[in-house]
Amino acid sequence: MSYSYQYPRAALAVDCVVFGLSESDLKVLLIQRKIAPFQLAWALPGGFVRLEETLDAAARRELAEEAGVTDVYLEQLYTFGDLNRDPRERVVTVAYYALAKLSDHRIQAATDAMGVGWYSLDDLPKLAFDHQHILDMARDRLRGKVRYAPIGFELLPPRFSLTQLQRLYEIILGTELDKRNFRKKILSLDLLVETDEVEQGVRHRAARLYRFDRRKYDRLTKQGFEMSI
Amino acid sequence: MSYSYQYPRAALAVDCVVFGLSESDLKVLLIQRKIAPFQLAWALPGGFVRLEETLDAAARRELAEEAGVTDVYLEQLYTFGDLNRDPRERVVTVAYYALAKLSDHRIQAATDAMGVGWYSLDDLPKLAFDHQHILDMARDRLRGKVRYAPIGFELLPPRFSLTQLQRLYEIILGTELDKRNFRKKILSLDLLVETDEVEQGVRHRAARLYRFDRRKYDRLTKQGFEMSI
DNA sequence: CCAAAAGTGTTTCACGTACACCCATGC
DNA sequence: GCATGGGTGTACGTGAAACACTTTTGG
Numbered sequence A, B: 001m002s003y004s005y006q007y008p009r010a011a012l013a014v015d016c017v018v019f020g021l022s023e024s025d026l027k028v029l030l031i032q033r034k035i036a037p038f039q040l041a042w043a044l045p046g047g048f049v050r051l052e053e054t055l056d057a058a059a060r061r062e063l064a065e066e067a068g069v070t071d072v073y074l075e076q077l078y079t080f081g082d083l084n085r086d087p088r089e090r091v092v093t094v095a096y097y098a099l100a101k102l103s104d105h106r107i108q109a110a111t112d113a114m115g116v117g118w119y120s121l122d123d124l125p126k127l128a129f130d131h132q133h134i135l136d137m138a139r140d141r142l143r144g145k146v147r148y149a150p151i152g153f154e155l156l157p158p159r160f161s162l163t164q165l166q167r168l169y170e171i172i173l174g175t176e177l178d179k180r181n182f183r184k185k186i187l188s189l190d191l192l193v194e195t196d197e198v199e200q201g202v203r204h205r206a207a208r209l210y211r212f213d214r215r216k217y218d219r220l221t222k223q224g225f226e227m228s229i
Numbered sequence C: 001c002c003a004a005a006a007g008t009g010t011t012t013c014a015c016g017t018a019c020a021c022c023c024a025t026g027c
Numbered sequence D: 001g002c003a004t005g006g007g008t009g010t011a012c013g014t015g016a017a018a019c020a021c022t023t024t025t026g027g
Helices: A056-068 A105-110 A131-145 A162-173 A179-188 A213-220 B053-069 B104-112 B131-145 B162-173 B178-188 B214-222
Strands: A003-005 A011-021 A026-032 A047-048 A071-082 A092-098 A114-121 A190-200 A210-213 B003-005 B012-022 B026-032 B046-047 B073-080 B090-099 B116-120 B193-198 B208-212
Touching: A011 A056, A011 A131, A026 A056, A056 A071, A056 A092, A071 A105, A071 A131, A071 B073, A092 A131, A131 A162, A162 A179, A162 A210, B012 B053, B012 B131, B026 B053, B046 B053, B053 B073, B053 B090, B073 B131, B090 B131, B131 B162, B162 B178, B162 B208
Parallel strands: A011 A092, B012 B090
Antiparallel strands: A003 B003, A011 A026, A011 A047, A026 A114, A071 A092, A190 A210, B012 B026, B012 B046, B026 B116, B073 B090, B193 B208
């Protein structure tokens, strides 16, 4: 069976840059290609868009199928349409980036599979296609957006310490932050709620855990508030 | 002649939101459709992507062909892939936004053609397809980006007065700005160069004209400077 | 000389930044 | 009791915001 059109058509794909946060650095999820081109090379999870699914749906489907990743924050990044980005034929790809909680055991379990790996951003293998370019753009977007939108929380467990949150910003922004000033600022935004839990299993004083209050954020945003770190 | 593929493929298009700045408001360039669907309705300029051209090239080609617009600032906005955005078949469109200098006589001349019009953003006709949605997103993007990137200048003539520039920000951001504070701030950024020209043909004191110095901007940016209005 | 917009400084307040020590806990 | 990170306050400087009058020019 085949499908015919009056004019030639590019193939349409999606690719996903999935970020995860470890203790000390930002990681990205890669899959090892099983087939040519770029056989055995590492690549971003992705694939062709089906006619009966939206772009977002295609991205989520590919994430689930290829990497077992579900329930992540997902946002469209950019569409790449260079003529020879795929050696086989013209393929235009809509790139997405996703933020996953590495602390989530389902994510851990799913990505334990063969051919799926988390790579530190500053120790990457050579990537297939123009995927390095896509990844660079995703990192830039994350760096820019984390400062004025509450997306950092998508990389942390639901309850986190202020030190964890500070580390997150330091890792993503690539700068050191002052502990006292950071706490003053983040608490003054009035987006976090103190829980009655503390860190577990540390051999020093346990840190208090906080959670992000999205309702508060939405309410403030409606009133014209704009967060900024 | 026809082209066959093993799996069905969506058609791929580009659409452009072209902004222009008049004395008192922001305008967008629309074209009147000659054929169904949405015959006679107003729509964003755009069309199908050819196999041998990049997405950017397709956007520029359509702008030139449909509206006679060339040499504008152009940036990819977002890709829209809802299933029924086009009643004929599945069409995925990569949307762009462009900033044109309405003062440019070539732009004026080209868009004098039948079926091309500049519409004020708060007095728009009903648009074809999901073009209102695309336009809303473009306006949001412009509002966000104009504050931290030197793109406002793309809407002004090469030499402009500080009052013109202030009006630009007021119109795009939808807020009033204080004249003295605005001048202090914009001049302190050290991105503008005073020329020895002044406004012509006004019946009051003529304003000094300035120009944006892109070299200075690039140099400062390399040094970590980030502009902000 | 009148209308219209250009151009110009100072004060006040909020926020960002720099900076060091004691506290709680587990081993 | 010691190692480890948790938690806290103040002083200073910079930048944002508020605010009104004089100057220039053309008609």
